Every structure is written in structure tokens, then in C-alpha cells.
Amino acid sequence: MVDAAVEALSIAGGGRRRFALRKAMRRKSTIAFLMTLPLILLVALLVLYPALYSIHLATLNKSMERFVGFGNFLFLFKRETFWMVVRQSCIFAITAVIFKALIGFIVAHFVHNIPSRGQRKWRGMLLVPWVIPPAMSCLAWLWLFDPSYSAFNWLLDQVNIGPVAWTGDANWARFCVILVNVWIGAPFFMIMYLAALKSVPEQLYEAAAIDGANWWQRMWYVTLPMMRNIMAITALFSLIVTFANFDIVRILTAGGPIDRTHVFATWAFWIGIQGNDIPLGASVSLFMVPILTAAAVFILRDIHRRASEMS
Amino acid sequence: MTAAAITTADASARKRGYGSMSRDRRWALRWSYFFLTIFAIFFLMPPVYMLITSLKTSAEISAATNPWWVYHPTLGNYVELLTSRQYLTFFRNSALVSIFVVAITMLISVPAAFALSRMRFWGSATLATGIFLTYLIPETLLFIPLFKMFALVNEYAGIQLINRWWVLLLLYPTLTVPFCTWIMIGYFASIPKELDEAALMDGANYRQILMRVFIPVALPGLIAATIFAFTVSWAQFLYPLAFTTSADQLVLPVGIVTTLIKGDVFNWGQIMTGALLGAAPPLIIYAFLMDYYIAGLTAGATKG
Numbered sequence: 001m002v003d004a005a006v007e008a009l010s011i012a013g014g015g016r017r018r019f020a021l022r023k024a025m026r027r028k029s030t031i032a033f034l035m036t037l038p039l040i041l042l043v044a045l046l047v048l049y050p051a052l053y054s055i056h057l058a059t060l061n062k063s064m065e066r067f068v069g070f071g072n073f074l075f076l077f078k079r080e081t082f083w084m085v086v087r088q089s090c091i092f093a094i095t096a097v098i099f100k101a102l103i104g105f106i107v108a109h110f111v112h113n114i115p116s117r118g119q120r121k122w123r124g125m126l127l128v129p130w131v132i133p134p135a136m137s138c139l140a141w142l143w144l145f146d147p148s149y150s151a152f153n154w155l156l157d158q159v160n161i162g163p164v165a166w167t168g169d170a171n172w173a174r175f176c177v178i179l180v181n182v183w184i185g186a187p188f189f190m191i192m193y194l195a196a197l198k199s200v201p202e203q204l205y206e207a208a209a210i211d212g213a214n215w216w217q218r219m220w221y222v223t224l225p226m227m228r229n230i231m232a233i234t235a236l237f238s239l240i241v242t243f244a245n246f247d248i249v250r251i252l253t254a255g256g257p258i259d260r261t262h263v264f265a266t267w268a269f270w271i272g273i274q275g276n277d278i279p280l281g282a283s284v285s286l287f288m289v290p291i292l293t294a295a296a297v298f299i300l301r302d303i304h305r306r307a308s309e310m311s
Numbered sequence: 312m313t314a315a316a317i318t319t320a321d322a323s324a325r326k327r328g329y330g331s332m333s334r335d336r337r338w339a340l341r342w343s344y345f346f347l348t349i350f351a352i353f354f355l356m357p358p359v360y361m362l363i364t365s366l367k368t369s370a371e372i373s374a375a376t377n378p379w380w381v382y383h384p385t386l387g388n389y390v391e392l393l394t395s396r397q398y399l400t401f402f403r404n405s406a407l408v409s410i411f412v413v414a415i416t417m418l419i420s421v422p423a424a425f426a427l428s429r430m431r432f433w434g435s436a437t438l439a440t441g442i443f444l445t446y447l448i449p450e451t452l453l454f455i456p457l458f459k460m461f462a463l464v465n466e467y468a469g470i471q472l473i474n475r476w477w478v479l480l481l482l483y484p485t486l487t488v489p490f491c492t493w494i495m496i497g498y499f500a501s502i503p504k505e506l507d508e509a510a511l512m513d514g515a516n517y518r519q520i521l522m523r524v525f526i527p528v529a530l531p532g533l534i535a536a537t538i539f540a541f542t543v544s545w546a547q548f549l550y551p552l553a554f555t556t557s558a559d560q561l562v563l564p565v566g567i568v569t570t571l572i573k574g575d576v577f578n579w580g581q582i583m584t585g586a587l588l589g590a591a592p593p594l595i596i597y598a599f600l601m602d603y604y605i606a607g608l609t610a611g612a613t614k615g
Contacts, residue, residue: 028430028432028517029430029431029432029433031426031430031517032426032427032430032431032432032435033426033432035422035423035425035426035430036422036423036426036427036435036438038418038419038422038423039419039420039423039442039488039492040438042419042484042485042488043441043442043445043485043488043489046453046457046481046482046484046485047445047448047453047485048445049460050453050456050457050460051448051452051453051456053456053459053460054452054453054455054456057455057456057459064459103350106346107347107350110343110346110347110350111347113339113340113343114340114343114344114347115340120601122347122351123605124598124601125351125354125355126347126350126351126354127597127601127605128354128355128358128594128597129354129357129358130608131542131590131593131594131597131604132358132590132593132594133542133545133546133548133564133589133590133593134546134548135546135548135564135565135567135568135586135589136361136546136564136567136586136587136589136590137357137358137586137590139361139567139568139582139583139586140357140358140360140361140583140586141357143360143361143364143579143582143583144356144357144360146577146579149372149373149378149579151360151378151379154377154378154379155379183353183354183357186354187354188608191605191608191609192608192609195609240447240449241449244449244450244451244452245451246450246451246548246549247548247549250548250552251568264451265449265451265549268451268455269451269454269549269552269553272454272455272458273454273455273458273553278455278458278459281455282455282456285451285452285455286452288449288451288452289452292447292448292449292452295447296444296447299447300440300443300444
């Protein structure tokens with residue numbers, strides 16, 4: 001209605017340019033555009049431009065004076081550490097996401113099982129790892145894994161199991177970073193799955209029970225299909241965040257022992273900022289793009305589908 | 312195991328009627344509590360251990376006693392940190408950065424979400440999806456080109472951006488604004504159209520509709536977005552680690568990691584105290600506003 005009125009006004013006032021400009025300023029779409037302008041500028045200058053700029057950076061030599069094309073990538077392909085980082089990133093992200101999803105799923109069921117007045121308290125307690133800033137909780141884990149004063153080793157010592165070199169041994173270190181990641185991320189899955197569980201209509205379970213379905217059948221034919229969407233999207237989100245993770249590995253092991261636990265982000269930081277080889281660091285971090293794009297495409301497809309279901 | 316318990320509960324319930332069903336249900340409940348306790352111990356162990364260590368003296372930490380118990384509790388670590396100028400500087404920097412970032416985020420994302428959810432214009436639908444996609448671009452992909460960009464700004468414009476705490480005010484909104492806009496679009500879209508039409512009829516302009524109708528109605532969403540922005544900026548680690556170096560410019564997470572660890576000497580009592588105090592603001596907010604916090608968490612994926 002206002003649009004029509006404004007439009008009519010602008011037709012009446014046509015010809016007088018200053019007036020027309022003021023009219024345009026009052027048009028709905030102009031106002032809307034101006035309201036989103038800060039957002040557009042922020043995203044364009046500090047997200048999209050750097051993202052494209054890193055592609056340009058990746059094609060330069062170390063002093064950033066000469067164009068070397070794919071030289072940095074070819075150099076990386078020849079380095080053994082690079083392939084180790086690729087493998088470790090994939091192991092780290094996939095294992096962590098699987099365990100986060102599993103633990104989140106199990107814990108969500110237990111919380112859903114107990115009477116609803118107690119649920120709030122348990123949910124509140126179980127989400128604490130997600131609330132603590134990761135850098136802080138990683139310090140606590142680092143102290144729990146300490147080579148000489150490890151509190152875990154003290155417990156193991158009570159049952160006569162020899163000390164474990166938590167962050168000193170390559171395989172144990174890999175286990176540690178995944179464990180901490182699962183510890184931080186599982187509560188998030190728990191909350192998402194709990195919300196999904198609560199949205200399953202009770203009647204479906206009653207109908208299944210009347211049909212004589214046992215626990216597994218109800219789980220397989222009612223709960224899982226109803227939760228499928230949320231499970232998939234949570235896992236994809238988490239895959240992106242875990243694959244690009246930096247804090248945990250950086251604080252717990254700093255990539256050690258001998259680069260065995262480096263993931264893309266920490267290795268890129270090591271090379272690009274600490275090693276002062278910005279182009280090579282940019283090339284390393286660009287290797288995260290394919291898997292991130294794949295996950296993003298799936299998430300986007302889901303959002304579009306739900307948007308079209310809603311309208 | 313609960314699975315098994317419930318299965319037997321069902322099988323036997325049909326045979327024996329309601330009395331035994333309630334008894335089996337009680338067993339299922341007991342198993343649930345048992346496993347929840349185990350998970351709660353796993354989830355709460357590190358923060359509890361932080362607290363335990365923070366109450367110890369250095370002598371007790373390096374003694375070969377039970378690390379899970381405090382024999383001589385002391386608040387010495389807390390007193391020392393809270394009177395250390397350096398730690399208070401970190402805390403101040405963190406607080407300033409987080410508060411400013413929350414303000415900037417809200418100023419950018421609320422009008423944008425309003426425009427994108429209510430005032431259709433050319434490309435607005437694409438823009439909304441695009442905003443969501445930028446939320447999926449991790450900071451670990453951007454810090455190296457941003458570092459180089461800031462170095463170039465210094466070279467050409469003479470503005471020193473690296474090693475200044477306020478540069479984080481430019482960087483953090485890239486992490487908070489897309490998500491906050493996205494969840495605010497969700498909340499605004501759920502407000503019935505009749506409400507703003509009524510306001511229009513009464514002669515309200517867009518600013519008034521936003522301030523007097525949308526913000527009050529979508530207040531829970533606004534609180535959730537604020538909490539999200541605060542916790543993200545309080546916890547961010549990579550940007551301050553890459554962009555700030557001198558001790559007076561550091562924020563809390565980086566400050567603790569880089570300065571309390573002096574060479575190979577780890578003063579664990581102080582590190583744990585510092586980390587616990589650093590974790591306190593998000594934990595306090597969470598304790599009081601848990602429902603909003605959880606609403607914000609789930610909104611990202613369930614709305615839209």
C-alpha cells in the first residue's frame with residue numbers, strides 16, 4: 001500500500017531530479033538495500049575478497065614477487081609431510097564426527113528417557129563442554145595429559161598400568177586430539193538430537209506399539225526416519241567445523257610429535273604465519289576447499305528442499 | 312543395555328500386564344541414570360580438574376600425591392592473577408572486544424535480517440542464501456590472506472592494523488554477523504504479516520516497525536543471537552593468535568596460552584586458574600540464560 005502511494009508520488013514528481021533522488025531514497029527496495037549494505041560490505045571485503053585473494057597468493061613465490069603458477073602445489077605434492085597432513089586431517093575429522101554423532105545420539109536418548117522435570121538439569125550439565133571456550137578446556141586437557149604429572153597416568157598407576165605417553169607418542173597423540181574434539185563436540189550433537197527426538201509425535205510410537213513393533217523396530221522405522229534430516233545437517237555442519245579445526249591441535253600438540261598430528265589449519269599457520277611463507281600457507285589452507293564445498297552443497301540442497309516444502 | 316532393558320520391558324509387558332511394565336520401566340530409568348552419570352563424569356571432568364588444580368600451591372602440584380584431591384586448598388592463585396596487571400589487561404581486552412563486537416553485530420545483522428525477511432528487493436533471496444554460505448567459510452581459510460591484506464594496508468595507507476587489539480573488531484564480525492543474520496531472518500519470518508501491515512496502516516514507517524514491532528516480538532531471538540555473538544568473540548583463538556603479539560594487546564585465550572607458559576616452565580596452578588576465570592563469563596551467561604542459549608544453538612539448523 002505504501003509502495004503504491006510512494007510510486008504514485010514519484011510519478012507525479014517526475015522530472016525534477018533532486019526530488020526524484022529523494023523519492024528513490026524513500027522507495028522500499030532502496031531502503032532495504034541500504035539496510036543490508038553494511039552486511040554486504042563486511043562479507044565482500046573481509047570474507048569473499050580474502051577468499052579469492054588467497055587463490056592469488058597461492059600462485060606466488062615465497063617473497064611474493066614472482067608468479068609461479070601451480071609451483072606451490074607441485075612442491076607440496078612432493079613433500080611427505082603434506083600427505084601425512086592430508087591423511088591426518090581426514091582421519092581426525094571423520095573419526096571425530098562419527099564418535100560425536102554416536103555419543104550425542106546415545107546421550108540424547110538417555111536424557112529423553114528420564115522424566116521431563118529432571119531433563120533440564122542433566123541437559124544443562126552435559127552441555128558444559130560446549131560452553132567453555134575451547135582454548136580454555138584444551139589447557140585443562142593438556143594438563144591432564146601432562147608427560148610427568150598426568151592425572152590419568154596416576155589413575156592408571158593405581159591399577160598397575162604403566163604410564164602412557166599421551167601427547168608424546170604419535171598414535172596416542174592422534175587419539176588425544178580426537179578425544180578432546182569428541183568431548184567438545186558431542187554435547188552439541190546431543191542438544192540437536194534431543195530437539196529432534198522431542199519433535200517426533202508421540203502418536204507414531206503408540207501406533208507402532210499397537211502394531212507390535214519392538215524397541216529396535218520403533219527405532220529403525222520411526223525415530224531414525226523422523227530424525228534423518230537433523231542428523232544429516234548436524235553431521236555436515238560438524239564436519240566443516242572439525243575439518244577446519246585449529247584450537248585443539250594447536251594447543252594440545254602444536255602438530256607434534258614430529259608433525260604427526262598436524263591438520264590443514266595448524267600446518268597452514270605453522271608455514272604461513274610462523275614460517276613466514278604466506279603463499280605456501282595459503283596453498284595449504286586452500287586444500288580445505290573441496291571438502292568444505294562438498295559439505296556446503298549438501299547443506300544448501302537440504303535448505304532449499306525444506307524451503308520449497310514450507311511454501 | 313537400556314535398549315535391551317526396554318525390549319524385555321515390552322516383551323514381558325504384554326505377557327504380564329501393567330504392573331510389571333512399570334517395574335521394567337523403573338529399571339530402564341535406573342540404567343538411564345547410571346549411564347547419564349558416567350557421561351556427566353566424562354563431560355565435567357576437565358572443568359572440575361581445572362578447579363582442583365587452581366586451588367593448589369605449586370609445591371602440592373609437583374608433589375607425588377593424589378592429583379584428584381586438594382590437601383591444602385589455597386586461593387593464592389586467584390589472588391595472584393586478579394592482582395596481576397597483565398592478566399587484568401587480557402581480561403579488559405577480551406571484555407572490550409566482545410562487547411563492541413556484540414554491538415557491531417547487532418547493528419549490522421538486525422536491520423539486514425529485517426530487510427531480507429520483509430522487504431523483498433532485487434537479489435534478496437540469493438543474498439540470504441549467500442549470507443548463510445559465508446557462515447560455512449571457516450576462519451582457518453581466511454587468516455592468511457587477511458594477514459597479507461593488513462600488511463598491504465600498512466604499506467600503502469600507513470595504518471598499522473597488525474598487533475592492535477581493535478583490529479579484532481573488524482575480524483570477529485565476519486564470524487558472528489552471518490549466523491546472527493541467519494537466525495534473525497528465521498525469527499523475523501515467523502512473525503505474522505498482519506502485524507506489520509497493521510502497523511503500516513497506522514502510519515508507521517519502516518524504522519518504527521522494526522523498533523516497535525519486530526524487535527520486541529523477536530526479543531528471544533535477539534537474546535539468542537547476542538549470546539552467540541558474545542560467546543564466539545570471547546572464545547575466538549586463531550585470529551588473536553595470528554594478528555596480535557605484544558602482551559598488552561592480547562585477549563584472554565591467547566594471553567593465557569602464550570604468556571603463562573614461560574619457556575618450558577608450566578605454572579599449572581596459575582594456568583588452570585586463568586583458564587577457569589576465562590571460562591567463567593560464558594559459563595555464567597549460560598547458567599542464567601540456558602534456554603536462550605540452547606534456542607540459539609538449535610535455531611541455526613532447524614529454522615530456515
